[in-house]
Amino acid sequence: MTEDEIVAAIATLCRSSSFGTNRIAPNKLILGIGDDAAIWQPSRSHRSAISTDMLVEGVDFTSEAMSPEDAGWRAMAANLSDLAAVGARPVLATVALGFPQATAVEKILELYRGLAACAAEYRIAIAGGDLSSAGAIAIAITVVGEVRSSNVKTRSGGRPGDVLAVTAPLGSARAGLELTRRELHLSSELADAALQAFRRPSPRVAEGRFFATSRNVDALIDISDGLATDVNRLAGASECGAVVEDVPVSAAAAAVAAALGEEGASFALAGGEDFELLVAIRPRAFKYLASRYAARFGRELIRVGSLRDEPGVIRNGTPLERSGWDHFER
């Protein structure tokens, strides 16, 4: 079973057993399992969004590739990216941390320093948490945010004809990961950019809120598992297919891929953890939105393709399959 299949089985189970007699009427829980974040309605005018992620040392990060502080930053950033993907403003986080008894307290505090630095950068509070003994370090973060009801975006609102665009060139995080594994001849500027993208990614929270305010944005998702997987997810949830025409590769990813004799596009398509956003935009509004985006963020909103009626995702005339990493494929 793949991760998506296990999630689907769990979602069915949770719906059948808990929603029947639920005090949260379907209109109160706006968005449940299956999107980047869940959304509920604490009061008539408000929507709250919540997302949770677990990172395990040795699986999602290693001490060879990054310091505890970087691991903390990255864990927090991954969660904030999920809130960005529904257009929410992050408010607070809770952190559950499991670690082996023998772990030096200083390592735990280092990790928290990274969590707290990212929280401070995005102006959220770490409001609570839990400590547990565990075989390996495991960080489970939950973030809560707020979003006006009219601004909520999901991955499922895309329509045939929508332009698909990404918030920046992709592949840098994968390039950074490669650099932690081997020596490569690279300008220090590109190497720094790649390592920064890998160790200290910047979730696109402001960008997510920018898209959330636009009626011409039909769907939004963060690119956590590579463009190929996340285009498939957005298109599938929107009951569309898609054509991918351009795969924007960051300069750092291009340089690292070249040094390894690989294609830069594969870093962007399958690298994952870039935490950029993928947006589906009404075609007539794309140009205007892109110019406002460039003015606001000083970066180009990059067209990568479009949604279409026919199911499946196509690139260069052939199917583009999900290719991001799956924890549970077997």
Next chain:
Amino acid sequence: MTEDEIVAAIATLCRSSSFGTNRIAPNKLILGIGDDAAIWQPSRSHRSAISTDMLVEGVDFTSEAMSPEDAGWRAMAANLSDLAAVGARPVLATVALGFPQATAVEKILELYRGLAACAAEYRIAIAGGDLSSAGAIAIAITVVGEVRSSNVKTRSGGRPGDVLAVTAPLGSARAGLELTRRELHLSSELADAALQAFRRPSPRVAEGRFFATSRNVDALIDISDGLATDVNRLAGASECGAVVEDVPVSAAAAAVAAALGEEGASFALAGGEDFELLVAIRPRAFKYLASRYAARFGRELIRVGSLRDEPGVIRNGTPLERSGWDHFER
């Protein structure tokens, strides 16, 4: 360092780095690290409460002692108990689950069945989650609830003279744990009660909300680590001391303790995981509140002692130290 000391170091670190430039003004984050749940203010009239817990197989539960379904129920119940302790009505939960790749999918779904059954019993939705590969099964649950601002209770509001009371006799969960470890001659009724308390605990959500509406309740905490530890926590947070006069032991705990040649009181004081509530009540209101409690819940609100000016917790003239289990004492 003990768990409480590590938590204190983390709280200091989070405050110094994130609260300085925080968009969550202190008045928006009502209650942060250090209580059972954190509380924030999504809108002027509303308070939301959030709590998170991590349970690890082999540490917090074992497959010998309980089924995956029971482990799921218990993990959810522990979190709901934290919301009960601030007087909140639970709304939803998220679940992050780490498990070894070799885990049978059926075991994961069993675990979720327990989570979902407890969620349904308390009428909350499982709104989202994450799956991760991990060395052992680790469940991190976050629950969110709502509470009227005037009803928020904390562990720190107690005053000298307040009556300390608990929502039911204690020690059953520990008795149940003992029964999973060895054969004991016991009536099936008592054995069932003990095993039920251990495997399918009932967090006191309705009771928490009942206390939350009373102005005569000064402080509230759930008894997750045994009465001794949690009286110390409530008294310490309230800057009081306490005298413990009575330690109510459940019939199941008394029977199991007797069969083992141990004192029933030690199950209640140090057993932990009973998930009853400990309440500090204005002395003149105790009798009235206890009669309303008995009428509403069909159980006695049991006086265990009182808060006093002098620091420290005393029982039978000698200090009563924290004795609950600590993950990190070293």
